[in-house]
Amino acid sequence: MSVKITPLSPWEHYRVGELPRIQIENDHLRLEVLALGGIVRKLELKRPDGRWQNLVLGCDSAGDYLSQKACLGSVVGRWANRIANGRCLVDGYELELDANLYPHHLHGGLAGFHHKVFSLTPIDDGIKLTLTSAHGEAGFPGNLQLEVFYRLKGSQWLVTMNAEVDRPCPVNLTQHSYFNLGGPITGYQLYSNAPYIVMTDKEGIPVTLEETSRNPLDLNPNPTIGELMDQPLEALRQVGGLDHCYLWPDDDAKVKPRAQLLSPASGIKLTLHSDQPGLQLYTGNHLGGTPAYDGKCYKHHQGMALEPGLWPDAPNQPGHTKGILRPGETYQHHTVYQFDNV
Template sequence: MLPSSTRKPVQEPVVSVSITSLPAWEHYRVGLLPRYQLDNGQIRMEVLALGGIVRKLELKRDDGSWQNLVLGCDSAGDYLSQKACLGSIVGRWANRIANSSCKVDGQTLELDANLYPHHLHGGLAGFHHRVFQLCPIEDGLQLKLTSADGEAGFPGNLDVVVNYRLDGSNWKVEMAAEVDKPCPVNLTQHSYFNFGHALTDYQLECHAPYIVLTDNEGIPVTLERSDKSPLNLSGNARIGDLFEQPLEEIRQVGGLDHCYLWTNDDRQLKPRVTVTAPTTGLKMTLHSDQPGMQIYTGNHLGGTPAYEGRCYKHHQGIALEPGLWPDAPNQPGDTKGILRPGERYQHTSVYQFERI
């Protein structure tokens, strides 16, 4: 068997995907919100037009029952009130832009300072609060959105297309975007995963050569070689053991909230990070063609609305956010994340689930 660092998504026989329209939700702020359920017999997921949110992602157990693997809540109002971007598409810019400002071709952009003084996850007009158009496709669902020139301070009209596809025990996410003015673009899927027990028992494996070290507001300060860092995940690190280390990098953000980085990456789809839950016997490998992977252990989830009228606690889920590194438009190097007219932004991720 290939080691997890080189393993490719499992190629399983194609099984038809059942696509069912569920009763729509409605909210006075955003109107009617269609919902769909996708089911291929191995994976079943519920998708909302609001934010392109994956409300539930369920894996079939050997006994035929279903195990939900993601965090979610019960109403449009709950999703609109929470700030964790549960299950949503995040854009135009996932992660932070320092001081809510960057330059594009010599012009300074002033963006929403929704994490004052910084910009986070698309700002007040972020995609997690927008309504996508949903359209069934052969093996899943296509989501479309147009973001108007000037929203959250971003230039240009941006057209976004996202495909959620099911293939055996794999969930594939394809993102594409085009714009009519030069604009920073960095999209990600922001589901939080919980495999049925405490996050501290999970094991993380990631072979990125670098870690982006930040200040206490999440703005990059320097790169550190992973093999020289106590946050190195190449040895299948247990999350609880990382938390117990007396590290400033852990203390200042309340857990993991760090970008693992492949510099000079060729943008080919590769396994980037593996999450293993030994207690429940489940493993997820996230394959991505992006050079960065933000690993966030839900350090500020406390009080976020949950299913059945409950609230989540800190560290109740882990978000894996493939994309560029934080504040890329302001950082050294050539990768600024600026999409230009005539170019096409493309981003693919595959979530591979295995019982172990």
């Protein structure tokens, strides 16, 4: 199936200069991609009646994207999620990272990829985004070379990320789109067969690893988001909703089904497949006031992020998945977002 690639009029901002935009489209999906942050500004699904329905949150200017803290639609790195107290050891040397969520590091810090300008190159089935992150940005060591591919295949959006470094460095990347499939997200059904869930303190730092089958936030029964959030749980109250990482022990780098999100109101289903061992599920608990389309602002819980990656604070946590990338190695991340009209 052919993919149509259309350059759009660029944006500009005094802080970052000219910002190219490109639209990629096939018979099922249409994406608008910004050079700023590798942001997917719109992701539209063709409905049975022929109209296009946007399924992600976004805004209308570079200034709006640069001012908001939600990382709407962007590539996140060098480290997605948190690193406790902005510190971790790499080969016995303690890194001091940007503590932008004081005292912790979050989503690459103030110099994160969501504020960087990528180079955009059309390819046969989508677009390639490239970025160089310099030694010392946000406290991370070494120079990092990043390639991100956004491809369309039928009703699937395929995301591939490859990165290399010239010094050992923590690397954990994700795509941070917030999805709204139509109607309030509290009515969405959310399913995952993840065997473990990371329970955190009120600042999102891991405390325990629990079996999901023994936890009230088990997603195997296919609850609605509203049913999950209505539970009188301290784990929900302290973060304002769901903001938890679900884990799989089968860390074999194979792309597998990880979660399913269904809006009964619109009849749209999203199935996420990934090769990452973790999936952070976030119900937009702090979206209130974030710039939206048409000069409006979003409210809390107006969209949901599904963030494949490692678990929070992995470099400081026990276990074998530390997330340290070394020279001569290639970080690889593959995620497939499948959209269906049901």
